[in-house]
């Protein structure tokens with residue numbers, strides 16, 4: 341077991357996702373079963389008591405890797421010395437809302453948290469924004485932490501990625517572990533572009549086994565609108581699957597992605613695929629040595645080349661436009 345515990349700050353610790361997330365972190369599922377963790381739980385004052393209840397349960401779990409749990413409503417001390425920050429705390433949407441409708445309620449949360457990260461987090465801080473609208477919130481936090489390398493601020497599209505992989509596997513009757521090289525481009529919103537053009541099943545191209553109508557009419561909208569379907573069914577937004585995706589995201593960031601696959605992460609663009617510099621956009625990425633790297637130079641297949649009439653967010657639109665321009669074809673995105 342390594343000696344120094346990793347300090348992990350989780351905001352919104354008394355919420356649904358927090359409850360599904362914290363016990364898995366304490367069990368070593370995020371950073372490894374030999375890495376001790378110290379948890380910092382940040383909540384708003386009204387929810388501190390509930391977070392303290394969660395901390396009591398964490399104690400009662402007798403997790404060998406759990407070196408301590410602190411609960412606070414003080415933003416500055418929550419991030420002091422933090423190595424990892426999971427920014428979950430934010431209002432979820434209700435039925436009939438889009439995630440962008442949450443900006444007014446949630447946008448104000450992320451500037452002070454970014455500033456607190458700037459002021460006191462450890463040099464190796466890695467940030468995952470889960471609270472919606474996640475891409476915009478990540479950009480807000482990042483802009484308030486100018487001395488932290490921008491690529492340390494990420495937003496979660498891993499849930500969309502996992503939804504896409506799972507849906508493809510079920511459709512093809514294949515194990516989830518056989519599906520690789522799926523990409524979510526764009527925002528964690530209904531305008532994202534789940535892209536199967538490079539995907540493989542058991543190492544073979546997946547596209548020839550799919551019907552274009554199924555991709556257009558079921559797969560893409562099914563993935564992009566899954567969050568709303570869950571809200572409709574549960575009466576509350578996804579929680580355990582979101583927590584699981586957050587664990588997957590951080591585990592891959594720290595421990596690396598498999599050599600023959602990539603994942604999807606929203607991070608500040610470096611200009612790849614024509615996405616304006618700095619815009620937080622989901623790309624295909626690999627991780628090695630603790631850093632993400634955008635998968636460059638992906639070619640485009642006939643399906644994606646023909647385009648779709650769905651609206652796209654600016655970052656996905658730019659990405660797709662740049663890929664298409666290589667083929668000198670008209671731009672069909674709106």
Ligand code: NAD
Nearest residue numbers: 352354355356357383387429430431432470471472499582
């Ligand atoms: P929840 O309402 O159950 O919990 C949110 C918690 O955040 C509450 O306990 C609240 O007190 C706390 N909170 C609010 N403002 C805070 C602040 N300034 N500092 C610290 N804590 C604060 O909601 P949830 O189901 O846990 O969802 C949390 C967020 O995650 C929502 O915005 C939801 O839309 C989003 N979400 C994102 C994804 C994704 O894939 N990116 C997936 C699922 C949910």
Ligand code: LMR
Nearest residue numbers: 433439472567568577578
């Ligand atoms: C999800 O995708 O499940 C979350 O972003 C919650 C939501 O509002 O859809």
